[in-house]
Amino acid sequence: MRAVFGLVGLVVVLAIVGLLAKKQLSATRAPVPALQTAPGAAPASAPPATVREQSQQVQQQVKQQMEGLMQQARPMPEDAAK
Incomplete structure (x- = not known):
């Protein structure tokens, strides 16, 4: 009888962990917002079309920020000073 309760408890814990993992993975698949220009920088005429341009x-x-x-x-x- 103890073994049955142990197995049931293990299945419940695995189900909870699975649900939490699924929730986390769905949150990480959210769409990535478009790149923003830095304050004071000239706005781009059009957003980059390809991954290479992005x-x-x-x-x-990053280069401009590091130079600054x-x-x-x-x-x-x-x-x-002492």
Whole structure:
């Protein structure tokens, strides 16, 4: 009798885990929003049509952001001046 309850409990737990996994997978399959332009950047005339164009656009945005960050002065810690 204990074995039957153990098996029933195991099946219930597996069903719950399966439902949760299905719910998570369906949430990750949501459509990806279109790429957004950075504030202050000139808006693109048309959204990229191919994956290659989107990839190049993302690479360009990352490059611009990194160049902007590299131009900023690095803050000095307070105790380094002593």
